[in-house]
Amino acid sequence: MWASQRAASNFTEIKNLLVSAQYTVRVAAVTSRGIGNWSDSKSITTIKGKVIPPPDIHIDSYSENSLSFTLSMDNDIKVNGYVVNLFWAFDSHKQEKRTLNFQGSMLSHKVGNLTAHTAYEISAWAKTDLGDSPLAFEHVTTKGVRPPAPSLKAKAINQTAVECTWTGPRNVVYGIFYATSFLDLYRNPKSLTTSLHNKTVIVSRDEQYLFLVRVVVPYEGPSSDYVVVKMIPDSRLPPRHLHAVHITKTSAVLKWESPYDSPDQDLLYAIAVKDLIRKSDRSYKVKSCNSTVEYTLNKLEPGGKYHIIVQLGNMSKDSNIKITTVSLSAPDALKIITENDHVLLFWKSLALKEKYFNESRGYEIHMFDSAMNITAYLGNTTDNFFKISNLKLGHNYTFTVQARCLFGSQICGEPAVLLYDDLGS
Missing domain, CATH: 2.60.40.10 (Immunoglobulins)
Known part of the structure; x- marks a missing residue:
């Protein structure tokens, strides 16, 4: 049988015990x-x-x-x-x-x-x-200098996987400890070991986990701060494997997989398109019960840069990619005519082959002098010719003509290139 007594401090005396017991x-x-x-x-x-x-x-x-x-x-x-x-x-x-x-x-x-x-x-x-x-x-x-505690980051990447990354000493073995409560984390945690600085841990779905990491070999080092990770339910998972199948000057065909296999009902996807150059946004919605979804974005700008975000309509975690559309092509038939004190560049109008090009945008002309190893911006024009003066004998020049660049040279056409080395010959 058990008996008990209380003590107000960290010692006590137990009396009236039996001898030889x-x-x-x-x-x-x-x-x-x-x-x-x-x-x-x-x-x-x-x-x-x-x-x-x-x-x-x-x-x-x-x-x-x-x-x-x-x-x-x-x-x-x-x-x-x-x-x-x-x-x-x-x-x-x-x-x-x-x-x-x-x-x-x-x-x-x-x-x-x-x-x-x-x-x-x-x-x-x-x-x-x-x-x-x-x-x-x-x-x-003990002697020496105490090693620092690792710095841990952990996030759920699907219903059952947690991606852990951390910083800390090298050439050691780390232990990753995790549990669903503080009591289990410190008394009876589940654990994995690795000599790397990252590890994907498989856990049960629909749970919240506490993670920490520490060195376990060749010493038991201080542990990182704990990180709380709540697993992602099916309804909050992001679309998978978002990518662009085909990109043209003004369109992009997107493709992705549903957040989980074989949906049993239509899923509503929200597609946000952010123009990284013009700083404008637009959005679309699409419903599908297919495991693989394909969607075409139209009315994009040639040479534009876009950030595309796809997520379920309930604002789940998102998948995103960045794309750059195909630039306007180079002008055709770039030629040069030499006059006494200048040269003239001629080319065909881009509007003949590019329906998205407006002549009011114009062209810009650049020149590279190989003897001086310098590149110069010569100017822009809305015509299909350009006069260049003050060229030097014995110098080789490379001229380029392209659709005029917009937004601080962020949107440009492809250049037509012409090498001119007749001066002085």
């Missing part, structure tokens, strides 16, 4: 929120006039990642073995413990896998024929 003692904290966890149980045999002393702990040596100690007892006490607890804490919220059990009356042991510049408390008691001895304590701070 074995008792088991354990302790728990009592707070306004209830009773805490029970300590390890200790067995005590009451023998009149016989007191079991605590063992002696002698620290033989210690380094950055290990320590050696020796345990011993008075010769007149028969010792069957020892229990040693190693305590440490990287923050004020959680104390960590490693328990070691040994047989024999005198013991020397080396503990490895420790962390540099970390304070450790060693507590030990002896197991004897008369019961367990009182605790003995020693304190050691």
Whole structure:
């Protein structure tokens, strides 16, 4: 049977025990929120006039990642073995413990896998024929510099997969620990190990998880801050594998897969098109129950840049891509005519082959001088010819003509190129 008594401090005296009887003692904290966890149980045999002393702990040596100690007892006490607890804490919220059990009356042991510049408390008691001895304590701070805690990022990428990435020391083994509650995270977490700085973890769907990562080999390092990840339900998944099948000057054929396989009803997709140059937005909607969906965007601008976002109509997570439409083609039949003090460039109107080109936009002309290794902007025109003066003898020139660039040269046509090297020949 169990009996209990309360103590206002961290020690108490138990009286009126029977002689030559074995008792088991354990302790728990009592707070306004209830009773805490029970300590390890200790067995005590009451023998009149016989007191079991605590063992002696002698620290033989210690380094950055290990320590050696020796345990011993008075010769007149028969010792069957020892229990040693190693305590440490990287923050004020959680104390960590490693328990070691040994047989024999005198013991020397080396503990490895420790962390540099970390304070450790060693507590030990002896197991004897008369019961367990009182605790003995020693304190050691390992040498070196404590390694930093990893910095963890984690996000759900579908219903059952979490992508974890982190920064931290290299050439070590990391442990990824996860659970659905704080209690399980610190007492009984699920775990994986890797020597990389990223890992995809498979979990159960429709749950919320807590993740943390720490070095586990060659030392047990400080853990990262925990990260909360809520798994994505089917109705909030993004469309999969969004890509552009075909892109022209003014259109783009988009293709994607449904968020999950074989939808049993029509899914409403919202498509947002953001013009990255003109800074304008437009949106479309499409319904489909197919596993693969195809949609054509029209009325785009040649040479334009667009950010396309596709998501379910309930504003789920999105898939997005950026595309650049095909630029206006180069003018045809670029030719040069030499006059006494100038040259004339001629070309065919782009409007003859580009229905999206308006002559009012005009053309711009550039020149590259290979002798001087310089490129110059010569000007623009709405005509189909351009006069160039002040060319130098013995210089080779490359002329380009293209549809005039818009929005600070963000939208340009393809250039027609002409090499001119007759001067001085």
